Amino acid sequence: MAAINEIVIDANTDKLDEVIEFVDSHLEEYDCSMKTQMQIDIAVEEVFVNIAHYAYNTDIGKATIRVEISGDPIVIKITFLDNGKPYDPLAKEDPDVTLSAEDRQIGGLGIFMTKKSMDNIQYEYKNGQNILTIEKNL
Helix, strand or coil: CCEEEEEEEECCHHHHHHHHHHHHHHHHCCCCCHHHHHHHHHHHHHHHHHHHHHHCCCCCCEEEEEEEEECCCCEEEEEEEECCCCCCHHHCCCCCCCCCCCCCCCCCHHHHHHHHHCCEEEEEEECCEEEEEEEEEC
């Protein structure tokens, strides 16, 4: 049985703490390890800040964050939905992390880290919404 919970919040970096607290409150119910929780928090921060900065240009729109926990073994699935301009962060080529920081192109490192630390990440644009889902096995 999957427990599904969601919040709808202004896509504004000022709301990041509320988003992290919302996600963490669900992780704590499942005795999530601190290492896994930190990986999830970093991924949530990266995705939410991207929505806040880029989805709505200068306007502040809404973002929905949905948390689903299910299965045996337990999997947490966090879905971010926004009605901003279509943007697939997964389409961007991964940065070449073998290059020094000075030689690398700016941007893309946060999504790269998210891809590496999560067990699954998917994007789709459907019905006027960006839908990005990250999954982590607990």
